[in-house]
Amino acid sequence: xxxxxxxxxxxxxxxxxxxxAAVRILGLSGSLRSDSSNSRLLALAHKIVGAxxxxxxxxxxxxxxxxxxxxxxxxxxxxxxxxxxxxxxRIFICxxxxxxxxxxxxxxxxxxxxxxxxxxxxxxxVVGSSQGENTRxxxxxxxxxxxxxxxxxxxxxxxxLRAKLLADGTFKATVDADVFRKFCxxxxx
Numbered sequence: 001x002x003x004x005x006x007x008x009x010x011x012x013x014x015x016x017x018x019x020x021a022a023v024r025i026l027g028l029s030g031s032l033r034s035d036s037s038n039s040r041l042l043a044l045a046h047k048i049v050g051a052x053x054x055x056x057x058x059x060x061x062x063x064x065x066x067x068x069x070x071x072x073x074x075x076x077x078x079x080x081x082x083x084x085x086x087x088x089x090r091i092f093i094c095x096x097x098x099x100x101x102x103x104x105x106x107x108x109x110x111x112x113x114x115x116x117x118x119x120x121x122x123x124x125x126v127v128g129s130s131q132g133e134n135t136r137x138x139x140x141x142x143x144x145x146x147x148x149x150x151x152x153x154x155x156x157x158x159x160x161l162r163a164k165l166l167a168d169g170t171f172k173a174t175v176d177a178d179v180f181r182k183f184c185x186x187x188x189x
Contacts, residue, residue: 024051027054031094038161049187058106093124131159
């Protein structure tokens with residue numbers, strides 16, 4: 001709240017502005033690797049953006065089963081993921097490309113997340129792998145089909161990510177760090 005007091009013939013008054021709530025972001029890594037460069041990149045995004053973040057371990061999800069997608073038997077981990085996604089203003093995904101495509105663990109999570117509570121959530125993705133073009137195109141198609149809000153510039157490729165990162169998850173080269181920082185700022189708009 002901002003207080004403005006005017007003296008003289010005008011009576012004092014209070015001017016209230018709605019304080020902006022912190023942007024809530026759900027972070028997902030498409031890699032289960034213990035030393036995943038994509039998971040390290042997700043942690044770096046958390047540091048750069050400085051919003052309110054939640055993270056979800058995709059390894060806890062069962063295989064997608066349409067019989068339980070909307071039933072009372074929807075698995076607890078799925079319910080937890082959906083709740084986090086529904087509360088998020090943005091979903092930030094960092095993922096590798098496996099066998100010229102989206103990792104199965106990430107596709108599984110997206111199938112479970114397809115729910116009325118998560119539709120229209122804005123999604124940003126970083127594809128960090130040796131190539132990545134196939135995963136980028138697949139993510140655009142899948143996310144749009146599932147009614148998430150995603151544009152072509154909401155997904156970037158960080159080719160050769162593992163070689164670009166230091167052990168602490170920061171970039172070796174300033175140019176890569178700048179590209180990633182600008183992308184992180186872009187997703188807050």
